Amino acid sequence: MQQLLEKILDARENRTRILKSKLENSEFVVTLSLNIPGISKKGDLKLKFIQKCFYEYLSNLKKFYETINFDFFEDEAGYIYYIEVAKGDPYQVKKLALDFEDILGKHSSLVDIDVYLSLTKKITRENLAKLPRVCLICDEFAKNCAFKQRHPIEELEKVVDNLLNLEIAFAFSKQYIMHDIINDVSEGKLSPSDRLKEVELSKKYNVSRTKIREVIATLTEYGLLAWRKDIGVIVKQLTYAELTEVIELRKCAKLIIFKDIFEKIKNKDHRVVVERVLEYLQFLDRSNLDLLKKWNEEFYALLFSISDKYFTKNLFNKFEILFSNVRYLISKKAESYFYVIHEQHINICIALLTKSFKELNKSIELYFEDIQKIIIKVMENE
Numbered sequence: 587m588q589q590l591l592e593k594i595l596d597a598r599e600n601r602t603r604i605l606k607s608k609l610e611n612s613e614f615v616v617t618l619s620l621n622i623p624g625i626s627k628k629g630d631l632k633l634k635f636i637q638k639c640f641y642e643y644l645s646n647l648k649k650f651y652e653t654i655n656f657d658f659f660e661d662e663a664g665y666i667y668y669i670e671v672a673k674g675d676p677y678q679v680k681k682l683a684l685d686f687e688d689i690l691g692k693h694s695s696l697v698d699i700d701v702y703l704s705l706t707k708k709i710t711r712e713n714l715a716k717l718p719r720v721c722l723i724c725d726e727f728a729k730n731c732a733f734k735q736r737h738p739i740e741e742l743e744k745v746v747d748n749l750l751n752l753e754i755a756f757a758f759s760k761q762y763i764m765h766d767i768i769n770d771v772s773e774g775k776l777s778p779s780d781r782l783k784e785v786e787l788s789k790k791y792n793v794s795r796t797k798i799r800e801v802i803a804t805l806t807e808y809g810l811l812a813w814r815k816d817i818g819v820i821v822k823q824l825t826y827a828e829l830t831e832v833i834e835l836r837k838c839a840k841l842i843i844f845k846d847i848f849e850k851i852k853n854k855d856h857r858v859v860v861e862r863v864l865e866y867l868q869f870l871d872r873s874n875l876d877l878l879k880k881w882n883e884e885f886y887a888l889l890f891s892i893s894d895k896y897f898t899k900n901l902f903n904k905f906e907i908l909f910s911n912v913r914y915l916i917s918k919k920a921e922s923y924f925y926v927i928h929e930q931h932i933n934i935c936i937a938l939l940t941k942s943f944k945e946l947n948k949s950i951e952l953y954f955e956d957i958q959k960i961i962i963k964v965m966e967n968e
């Protein structure tokens with residue numbers, strides 16, 4: 587328990603570092619995280635809950651702003667989104683957050699949306715003439731109850747669990763449903779050629795068929811789904827040629843982003859992020875495959891957070907969508923992939939830190955050569 591507590595504190599410190607580096611590129615930064623008492627900050631229910639909230643808030647923001655970028659992290663302190671709004675008004679962004687809390691009703695006390703103008707200054711509810719938040723259990727202000735530790739942690743945890751199981755007060759946004767379908771593909775719950783039925787999806791997400799149709803149209807445009815005559819919508823199976831192109835595109839995007847990271851780590855705060863990632867990778871327990879897999883994702887989440895090449899990052903995410911069913915095949919059929927990648931990630935970090943751009947390019951090239959080999963093997967066996 588002591589160890590977990592330390593990890594949570596460590597994660598919080600890291601969050602501050604990421605916030606600081608983001609504030610260097612943006613006038614203000616929004617964070618969306620969960621407010622969960624106790625030390626158990628993660629789990630499926632909590633993850634789904636924050637995703638639903640995030641995508642709903644995002645779709646509200648999108649009504650006002652064209653360019654919204656975000657990064658998502660999972661750490662010992664739970665889950666957190668960092669959102670940057672180009673040409674945004676921080677007070678309006680905060681106001682939208684408060685409006686969203688009103689819609690959320692009972693669930694609102696579980697969500698924290700903070701708008702930071704600097705590391706030490708965030709816009710408060712009081713700034714917008716709103717009363718502070720009320721406690722989950724009694725009618726006092728939440729701050730007072732927390733300060734006086736008025737309620738036992740077990741009681742708070744129970745209230746939170748009950749809330750997480752309650753149905754949420756808004757209809758799911760298109761963004762969330764899209765995200766959920768993509769997730770199902772990368773987890774193998776949906777495989778290539780599987781059929782998606784409009785009626786079933788509209789029941790599952792409790793939204794109109796029009797909304798489902800829009801989601802399907804977008805994912806078809808991205809290339810994840812396809813229409814087949816007499817059958818309907820299916821998960822698309824990429825041809826080998828298409829797959830090769832996607833891999834090439836991912837490589838180009840990664841080169842652009844890594845070049846930017848390379849430039850940015852002249853800054854000390856950014857450099858610390860890379861050093862920490864390297865430290866984690868080097869001391870990682872390689873017999874723990876789940877941990878290796880987790881760090882495969884974490885590596886990009888943390889390093890890419892340094893880069894503000896959002897246009898490329900967004901494109902990269904689209905390639906990742908296309909790559910999701912391949913990723914599932916790899917994780918099922920080629921465990922060696924994760925060991926290879928782990929080695930390569932260490933090499934990339936070292937190349938970044940030794941300030942040799944030539945070395946960096948070389949390590950990225952090698953990384954892709956290895957991946958290509960593994961993918962070809964997996965696809966041949968399919």
Ligand SMILES: [Zn+2]
Binds near residue numbers: 736737
């Ligand atoms: Zn209370």
